[in-house]
Amino acid sequence: MHPKNIHNSPYDFEALVKASPALLPYVHKNKYANLTIDFSVNEAVIALNNALLVLHYRVDNWKIPANYLCPPIPGRADYIHYISDLLDVDNCKGNIVGLDIGVGANCIYPILGAQIYDWTMVGADIDIAAVEAALINVSLTSALAQKIEIRQQNNNAHIFKGIIKEGEYYNFTMCNPPFHSSKEEAEKGTLRKLNNLSGTKKLSLNFGGQANELWCNGGESLFIKRMIKDSVGFKDQVGWFTTLVSNKEHLSKIYKLLQKLNAQHTTVLMGQGNKQSRFLAWNFRP
Structure with missing residues (x-):
């Protein structure tokens, strides 16, 4: 993880339970006598997120509707920290303004930012x-209400159009794109995840996810290509466009599109345990 990520150390469940007692029923000792939760249980993961937000980020009463994506906060914080590094290279000063495409019910990236x-x-x-x-x-924490605005995209043919207004400037955009191409593919992915966590063979969309969160026609690759093409029209209003890329096999074709559009780009690697993730950043500067 990023050196600045406060989640580099194991979860302090005693402190988390003290901050949010609702987590207590889900905490137990594993075979190594360490406190943990069952990460295949949706309610436990939501309770953990609540506790993390209360203890580390001064956010109370965070909630998500049933079956919506419940994000792992440590990995989401990593994306935020690495974007900060990107902005530091550009020597960005003053008020930094960011745009999260596909903010979701959880609103986690704006909250962390x-x-x-x-x-x-x-x-x-x-x-x-x-x-x-x-x-x-956002409304339940006064500090967030002053720093975060939520907008609805009314046209599924657009990504930035209708969201970025005339005269606005964003230091960066970010996105966790839908990475499956169909509901069936998303369900198979969820089953694999649950089986890895608990050995269960029962399908349960515990990690949540509506259609626009988990899948779209063409999957991740096509969505990112659409985003890149759409970004051309806003090249003077954004410092860095960024997006997570779940499947590294998609990068070669995405790079070709960026080259065709005369965009400069960089890929930032992020590591969480044995898992490696990445985000792509691009702009159209001369």
């Missing part, structure tokens, strides 16, 4: 229920 770095954040989503839930999560 606002609470870790005091950034001003805009979160956008096409799902009205997600937008409403994100608005509630």
Whole structure:
């Protein structure tokens, strides 16, 4: 993980339970006598997220509707820290403004950006229920209400158009794109994840995920290509466009598109335990 990520150390479950007693029923000792939770249980993961937000990020009453994506906060914080590094290279000063495409009901990236770095954040989503839930999560903490704005994308043919307004400037955009190409593919991925965590063979979308969160026609690769093409029209209003890329096999074709559009780009590697992730960043500077 990023050196600045406070989640580099194991979870302090005693401190977490003290901060949020609702986590206590899900905490138990594993075979090594360490405190933990069952990460295949949705309610336990949500309770853990709540506790992390209370203890480390001064956010109370965070909630998500049933079956919406429940993100692992340590990995989400990593993306935020590495974007900060990218901005430092550009020597960005003053008020930093970021845009999260596909903010989701959890609103986690704007929350972390606002609470870790005091950034001003805009979160956008096409799902009205997600937008409403994100608005509630923002409104319940006064500090967030002053730093975060939630907007709905009304046209699924657009990504930035209709969200970035005339005269606005964003130091960066970020995105966790849908990475499956169909509901069936998403369900298979969820089953594999649950089986790895608990050995269960029973399908349960415990990690949540609506259609726009987990899958889209063409999957991750096509979505990112659409985003890149759409970004050309906003090249003077954004310092860095960024997106997570789950499948590294997609990168070669994405690079070809960026080259065709005369965009400069960099790929930032992030590691969480044995898992390696990455995000792609690009712009159209001369």
